[in-house]
Amino acid sequence: xxxxxxSRLAQAMLVMLAVTALSFTMFRxxxxxxxxxxxxxxxxxxxxxxxxxxxxxxxxLVQYGRFLGRIASGDLGISFRNxxxxxxxxxxRAPATLELVLVATILSLLVGxxxxxxxxxxxxxxxxxxxQSGSLVGISVPTFVTGTxxxxxxxxxxxxxxxxxxxxxxxLGWWTTGFLTPSGRAALVxxxxxxxxxxxxxxxxxxxxxxxxxxxxxxxxxxxxxxxPSWYIHFRLALKNAMMPVITVTGLQVGxxxxxxxxxxxxxxxxxxxxxxxxxxxxxxxxVMTAYLLLVAGVFVVINTLVDLTYAxxxxxxxxxxx
Amino acid sequence: MASTMKRxxxxxxxxxxxxxxxxxxIILAAIFAPWIAPQDPTSTMSFNLMDSELPPMWVEGGDPRxxxxxxxxxxxxxxxxxYGTRISVMIGAGAVLLAxxxxxxxxxxxxxxxxxxxTVAMRVADVFLSLPAxxxxxxxxxxxxxxxxxxDSVFWAPIILIAAIGINEWVQYARTTRASTMVEASRDxxxxxxxxxxxxxxxxxxxxxxxxxxxxxVISTINLAAAVxxxxxxxxxxxxxxxxxxxxxxxxxxxxxxxxxxxxxxTLFPAVTLVALVLAVNITGDWLRDRFNPKLEGKx
Numbered sequence: 001x002x003x004x005x006x007s008r009l010a011q012a013m014l015v016m017l018a019v020t021a022l023s024f025t026m027f028r029x030x031x032x033x034x035x036x037x038x039x040x041x042x043x044x045x046x047x048x049x050x051x052x053x054x055x056x057x058x059x060x061l062v063q064y065g066r067f068l069g070r071i072a073s074g075d076l077g078i079s080f081r082n083x084x085x086x087x088x089x090x091x092x093r094a095p096a097t098l099e100l101v102l103v104a105t106i107l108s109l110l111v112g113x114x115x116x117x118x119x120x121x122x123x124x125x126x127x128x129x130x131x132q133s134g135s136l137v138g139i140s141v142p143t144f145v146t147g148t149x150x151x152x153x154x155x156x157x158x159x160x161x162x163x164x165x166x167x168x169x170x171x172l173g174w175w176t177t178g179f180l181t182p183s184g185r186a187a188l189v190x191x192x193x194x195x196x197x198x199x200x201x202x203x204x205x206x207x208x209x210x211x212x213x214x215x216x217x218x219x220x221x222x223x224x225x226x227x228x229p230s231w232y233i234h235f236r237l238a239l240k241n242a243m244m245p246v247i248t249v250t251g252l253q254v255g256x257x258x259x260x261x262x263x264x265x266x267x268x269x270x271x272x273x274x275x276x277x278x279x280x281x282x283x284x285x286x287x288v289m290t291a292y293l294l295l296v297a298g299v300f301v302v303i304n305t306l307v308d309l310t311y312a313x314x315x316x317x318x319x320x321x322x323x
Numbered sequence: 324m325a326s327t328m329k330r331x332x333x334x335x336x337x338x339x340x341x342x343x344x345x346x347x348x349i350i351l352a353a354i355f356a357p358w359i360a361p362q363d364p365t366s367t368m369s370f371n372l373m374d375s376e377l378p379p380m381w382v383e384g385g386d387p388r389x390x391x392x393x394x395x396x397x398x399x400x401x402x403x404x405x406y407g408t409r410i411s412v413m414i415g416a417g418a419v420l421l422a423x424x425x426x427x428x429x430x431x432x433x434x435x436x437x438x439x440x441x442t443v444a445m446r447v448a449d450v451f452l453s454l455p456a457x458x459x460x461x462x463x464x465x466x467x468x469x470x471x472x473x474x475d476s477v478f479w480a481p482i483i484l485i486a487a488i489g490i491n492e493w494v495q496y497a498r499t500t501r502a503s504t505m506v507e508a509s510r511d512x513x514x515x516x517x518x519x520x521x522x523x524x525x526x527x528x529x530x531x532x533x534x535x536x537x538x539x540x541v542i543s544t545i546n547l548a549a550a551v552x553x554x555x556x557x558x559x560x561x562x563x564x565x566x567x568x569x570x571x572x573x574x575x576x577x578x579x580x581x582x583x584x585x586x587x588x589x590t591l592f593p594a595v596t597l598v599a600l601v602l603a604v605n606i607t608g609d610w611l612r613d614r615f616n617p618k619l620e621g622k623x
Binding site for chain 2: 018030145156259263281
């Protein structure tokens with residue numbers, strides 16, 4: 001167990017180191033900082049002085065070390081586009097994205113698990129066939145198409161729900177929430193549904209295949225022979241064991257959802273991190289791009305590591321296998 | 324080849340046959356777009372702003388010259404879709420080719436030689452796997468925009484897109500190739516050619532590669548669908564093909580701006596084409612994968 005823990009942590013560190021190296025390279029070599037910071041008519045000696053004072057003449061490893069130190073102290077630089085502190089920008093946008101991802105995750109579990117159970121228990125029923133073919137379409141239709149269709153139906157034609165923005169939000173000091181106002185809740189519906197659709201189908205297919213596997217095992221057959229009630233077999237034995245991989249996938253999906261929110265937020269003009277990043281890509285705002293990369297990579301690595309470790313805790317067979 | 328095709332079609336369930344036919348039809352129509360399209364949507368000479376935003380032929384106000392209507396610039400939508408599909412498929416194929424070349428070479432070397440080359444290649448693959456695909460693709464697009472002044476041009480945009488998509492897909496090739504190379508490397512025929520003293524690159528590319536090419540081709544069909552989808556997403560987000568040389572994603576994005584004023588056809592028809600293409604290739608690819616390589620199953 002300890003060995004597994006250590007090797008997972010080492011791997012996580014390696015990934016983060018690679019990502020910071022990538023960010024540093026972007027920061028340092030994409031566009032010349034001196035060019036960006038000095039006046040157009042600055043002389044060569046002035047530029048050299050600036051280069052020196054910024055420490056750009058130091059050995060590359062020293063510069064990289066300094067970069068790591070700055071990140072560790074929470075200094076992510078200044079946005080080229082609107083001259084604001086990047087850490088501040090991110091803190092301001094994060095609640096919108098996190099609320100969206102939270103609602104999408106809950107939604108995908110609430111729909112995905114019952115749908116998967118249904119398809120496993122009644123594989124030939126009309127309803128489960130419908131759900132199954134729907135899930136294939138759900139995987140093949142890109143997010144931006146479903147989002148657009150939802151807007152066309154529910155915002156343009158029926159006029160039930162807003163098509164952009166977060167609605168009215170309540171400022172809690174360090175967090176702005178849309179949960180507390182009717183317009184904020186209404187604004188969440190379409191974006192979170194769009195975002196949830198893919199992981200919903202994923203969870204549904206996973207539960208279905210796991211349950212079908214488990215229902216054909218010997219211990220389930222034995223339980224049936226003992227005459228245990230079918231609700232007990234289906235839900236206490238099969239569903240409980242089928243939930244194992246769902247823990248992993250849901251965990252991993254949270255990371256993907258944050259990244260995939262880039263597309264959803266662009267469609268719905270949702271003022272979160274994804275929209276911030278997308279604008280940074282279009283306007284070549286390197287500090288914002290690197291900060292977002294570091295943030296998402298960090299979240300991803302932490303979640304991956306936690307999921308692996310939880311898995312090892314829940315399933316003792318994995319403890320000895322190592323990585 | 325012909326006999327293989329005959330054998331394949333005999334065992335294909337009807338829905339796969341339909342999907343394969345639809346996919347093939349769309350791809351062929353895309354390849355031959357310049358010959359079958361009524362108009363060249365990339366040349367401003369061939370369309371007229373006066374004809375802009377005409378609805379499809381069968382809707383009131385439609386013009387019989389434009390089967391699916393026209394877009395905001397007066398381009399024939401059917402032609403734009405045919406050319407757009409061509410661009411999407413070419414970029415997708417380019418990305419798959421790039422990813423396969425890089426991934427298969429690395430996988431072969433890692434699987435056959437082992438040692439530090441294997442460790443480095445596989446650790447790098449781990450790093451790529453631990454980042455979401457869309458983020459990596461957007462980063463490549465973003466960096467390219469910073470380095471290349473005319474990144475939106477007709478010349479650079481496809482190259483950037485191919486790089487941005489390929490950077491995600493090589494990992495799967497590297498892992499699959501490495502695993503099968505390791506199996507093959509311990510077989511007798513490899514030992515035999517090694518004793519014969521053949522050079523190592525010859526063993527790798529002439530003896531091992533032909534034996535592991537099956538699963539590589541199968542993942543390529545599924546990767547093609549994924550690549551077309553990523554291309555469309557990037558173009559939709561505004562970092563892909565420019566509007567005067569649109570891919571399917573660009574067309575959907577352009578149409579999106581008009582959809583709210585009731586002009587639904589500009590966005591709907593390209594979207595339907597995209598979904599049909601991706602769905603068809605996915606169904607065919609899934610079936611091929613299950614049929615030829617049960618080991619690869621489950622990574623959906």
